[in-house]
Amino acid sequence: MIKVLREEKQYNARRFLSEFPNKNWSRHGLDHLLAKINRFGTIKRRPGTGLTNHTVGTNDNIDEVADLVQSQEDHPQTHHSIRQIVRETSISRSSVHRIIMTDLKLKCLKKECAQELTESDRFNRLQRSRELLKRYPVHLVDFIWFSDEKLFTIAAPYDPQNDRVYVQSSVKKKNVGASRLLRTRPTFSKSVMVSAAVSVMGCTQLHFLEPGIKVNGDYYRNVVLKEMLLPDIPHVAGDCSVFQQDSAPAHCAHDTVAQMRKEMPDFIPPDLWPPNSSDLNPVDYCVWSILQEKVYGTRFANIDELKCKLLREWAKLDHEIIASAIR
Secondary structure (H helix, E strand, C coil), rough: CCHHHHHCCCHHHHHHHHHHHCCCCCHHHHHHHHHHHHHHHHCCCCCCCCCCCCCCCHHHHHHHHHHHCCECCCEEECCCCCCHHHHHCCCCHHHHHHHHHHCCCCCCCCCCCCCCCCCHHHHHHHHHHHHHHCCCHHHHHHHHEEEEEEEECCCCCCHHHCCCCCCCCCCCCCHHCHHHHCCCCCCCCCCCEEEECCCCCCCCCEEEEECCCCCCCCHHHHHHHHHHHHHHHHHHHHHHHHHHHCCCHHCCCCCHHHHHHCCCCEEEECCCCCCCHHCHHHHHHHHHHHHHHHHHCCCCCCCHHHHHHHHHHHHHHHHHHHHHHCC
């Protein structure tokens, strides 16, 4: 009907839409069909056009993609990326993606960075974690004070993954100015190291360590503990507190352990804290990252500006986030 009305009465797309409002035709579809009638005099599919009879979604291709995209049970970390699968199988990228998502019904998970553990570390971590759970059941977790140090630099941390520059497709990269393509930062950015401890009950102040100082056992005991952290904790927790520190050399020194036994109601000794377990300290895996995200929204001209920003954001930090992470 469309072909006849077009050839005999010269109907255009607008006329078809007004004459046949109940057909639910689209303007784009009519324009395409009328152009085909004008050019070829028919609406039939011409030889050599359209989809071919074969498809890449065969069982063999699906099985091959499944073997490559997933790690084998006895060989972890042997999976291939989509780009590697395309090179190895000669299947198009879109087809590989369709097989993964539609046929295999797989979803992509982002990997996280973690500390590599030796077999000895794994064994010790498991045993010490069990001992910690026995010694500090759920109702005692609120009294644990987790402590850590962190280095903040004037230059903001940089993640290049999504930092991109868009130009016209006809422009070559060599013709784009260096100021647009390069993100520069000083080789040695000025920095400040901070120390803090947190618990469900509250937090210590954010303390700044002396610039350029080496945090050895003496400095850690006489300054970080005696002058900074330990005086803050009783103001919040009174005499009910458990102090935690990681396995850094200054923390494991005999004099440090003796000082903790003398000055704290209770603390987690080095032989009880699991090795290489920064993921068990909420200051390390949660608090510092939140503070860093809030601090680096602006640029800093000097260390003093960075310190002021750190103190402001530390004072505004929502403690419920910290408490949730600890629990």
